Amino acid sequence: MKKKLAAMFLAALMLSSVLAGCGGKGGDSTPSPDSGTAPSDGDQTQTAPAPETSSYPEKDLTALVYWAAGGTTDTCVRSVINAIPEGMLDKNIIVSNVAGGSGLVGATQFVNSSADGYTIGVLNCDLVLNHALGNTDISSDQFIPLACIEQDPYLFLVPADAPYDTFEEFVDYVKANPGTISIGDTGSGAVPHLVYTVLNKFLGLDMKTVAYDSSADSVIATVSGECDATVTAPGAAAGQLEAGTLKAIASSGAERLSAYPDVPCMSESYEELKDMNILSWIMVVALKDSPSDAVSFLQEIFSAAATSDEYAKTLSDFSFQPVPAMDNAAMLAFVADQADYYASVLG
Numbered sequence: 001m002k003k004k005l006a007a008m009f010l011a012a013l014m015l016s017s018v019l020a021g022c023g024g025k026g027g028d029s030t031p032s033p034d035s036g037t038a039p040s041d042g043d044q045t046q047t048a049p050a051p052e053t054s055s056y057p058e059k060d061l062t063a064l065v066y067w068a069a070g071g072t073t074d075t076c077v078r079s080v081i082n083a084i085p086e087g088m089l090d091k092n093i094i095v096s097n098v099a100g101g102s103g104l105v106g107a108t109q110f111v112n113s114s115a116d117g118y119t120i121g122v123l124n125c126d127l128v129l130n131h132a133l134g135n136t137d138i139s140s141d142q143f144i145p146l147a148c149i150e151q152d153p154y155l156f157l158v159p160a161d162a163p164y165d166t167f168e169e170f171v172d173y174v175k176a177n178p179g180t181i182s183i184g185d186t187g188s189g190a191v192p193h194l195v196y197t198v199l200n201k202f203l204g205l206d207m208k209t210v211a212y213d214s215s216a217d218s219v220i221a222t223v224s225g226e227c228d229a230t231v232t233a234p235g236a237a238a239g240q241l242e243a244g245t246l247k248a249i250a251s252s253g254a255e256r257l258s259a260y261p262d263v264p265c266m267s268e269s270y271e272e273l274k275d276m277n278i279l280s281w282i283m284v285v286a287l288k289d290s291p292s293d294a295v296s297f298l299q300e301i302f303s304a305a306a307t308s309d310e311y312a313k314t315l316s317d318f319s320f321q322p323v324p325a326m327d328n329a330a331m332l333a334f335v336a337d338q339a340d341y342y343a344s345v346l347g
Contacts, residue, residue, distance in 0.1 A: 005146060024226045054293040056117060060092040063120040063284070065112075066106025066127075067186070068099040071214035072233045073122060075318070076150045076282050081300065083311035093120070099213050102126055102189030107138050115287035116275050117294025120146070124282040125191040128335060132342040140339070143285035144295055145331040147302035149311075150233070150282040152254025152321050154192060155263065157237055157246045158229045167250035167269050171203060171227070178206035184218030184230040184236060187211040192218075192231040195252050195278050198345060202272040233280040234259060235318035252278040259319040281338070283331060299328070 061083065065074045074097060081093045098106035103126045110121035123143050130136045135146040156167065164170040174181050185192040192215070199205050212218040222230045223245045230237075234257060240246040248263045254277040256265060267276045284302055286295050305311055307325050315322060326334065 010063045017055060030146035054297070056291070056294045056297055057089075057091050059118065060094055061118050061120060063093050063095045064094055064106050064122070065097050066099065066110075066112045066122055067097065068216070069097050070216045072150065072280065073124060073282055074214075074237050075235065075282065076320075077122065079314045080147070080284065080305045080311055082150045082310045083305040083314070084301050085304050085308065088304060097124065098135065102130060102132060102135075102187035104136050104138070104189065107136070111138055111287065113144055113287070115289040117286060117290045117298065119287070120298065121285050121287070122282060123285045123335070124199070125280055125338065126186070126189060129191050129342050130189040131195060131328060133189060140332075142288050144288055144290065145328055146284045146286060146295075146298045147306040148281065148283050148323055148326045148331055148334070149219040149260060149302075150280065150315075151253045151305050151319060151323055152233045152235075152280045153255075153257055153265070154231045154280055155193060155234050155237060155248045155260065155267070156195070156231050156250040156252070156256070157219070157241075157248055159225065160244055160247050162228070162247070165247070165249065167264065167266060170249060171199075171215070171270075173330075174205045174207060179208065181207045181229065182227040182317055183207050183209045184212055184221045184227040185209050186213070186215055188217065191278060191280065194342070194345065195231045197272070198276060198278070199266075203270060233320070235315075235320045238319040241319075252276060257319075258321060279338070281334075283335075310312050 040274055063077055065077050067073045074095070078095055080094070098109055100106070103124070103174065107121070107127055110119065113119045121143065123140055123145065128140060131139050158164065158170065164173050183196055185196065187193065188211070193209060196207055196209055201206060210221070210227050212221060213228070215236040218227070218230040218235045219232055219240055221227045231252065237246055241248060248260055250266045250269070251257055251260070251263050253265055254267060256263060267273045286298055303325070306323060312322060
């Protein structure tokens with residue numbers, strides 16, 4: 001059987017879709033056991049290699065994506081599956097999209113599935129934010145990271161004909177027209193919404209938001225004039241930026257994106273935002289109690305895929321930043337750091 005999704009389907013997806021939602025830099029330190037987000041060393045350390053007698057996998061696998069098809073998470077998951085090197089997997093991985101509730105509908109389905117190693121899920125910035133907001137009891141210590149597949153700052157996007165060309169001009173316009181600017185996002189539990197929360201809180205802005213099922217939808221809404229701006233991971237708007245229907249006037253990270261070096265960080269413009277470093281990031285995960293041979297096998301194939309030249313080219317083609325190799329401990333530490341950051345912003 002074919003080991004991964006058909007390349008023809010992936011190519012069609014990439015050509016026909018503007019992408020959807022959530023990056024950062026993981027350290028090598030072990031996460032604090034009392035952080036409330038990452039488990040202790042004994043819970044989710046790197047799994048030993050699977051025994052030679054293991055027969056896993058004996059059937060096709062399912063990858064649950066908690067957002068609509070065509071979005072950043074969906075595209076990255078499908079792309080990394082497609083990049084699994086030949087010969088490492090002789091089964092199919094079938095992607096199932098379960099959108100709704102800023103990812104909580106699909107995440108709930110995942111944690112309620114059997115921990116048998118045959119269902120793969122996603123842990124990303126939105127899910128960790130929802131836990132920090134108290135919107136869900138689902139936390140990162142219920143998962144075992146397999147690979148980090150995306151890390152990017154967000155771009156702040158407006159229509160090409162908008163009456164402002166810089167982030168400062170946009171802020172001045174919002175202040176002069178309070179309550180009239182509508183921003184497309186993927187719901188109050190999604191990290192793009194956190195960007196607007198920070199801007200309203202620290203710059204005294206008054207913007208309203210409109211929730212969409214994916215960043216792809218919010219990008220299209222901004223192009224059509226249905227909303228006045230949006231914040232997305234760079235890949236979600238690469239096609240529209242290239243076509244000239246949107247313009248990027250700022251990014252949400254601490255450093256400029258390599259693909260858009262002329263787009264300033266919001267932190268460069270205002271002292272009130274000097275600590276801003278809001279990132280989009282995605283990991284593929286297994287459930288915590290999955291069999292060790294399955295976890296070891298999945299970590300091996302997804303790590304190989306995430307660091308492959310094929311996947312690196314996919315990221316580059318859609319203006320995503322390169323994803324550094326991260327082992328299990330580094331991924332856990334990164335998640336814990338992100339959770340602490342969300343708590344500090346929301347506090």
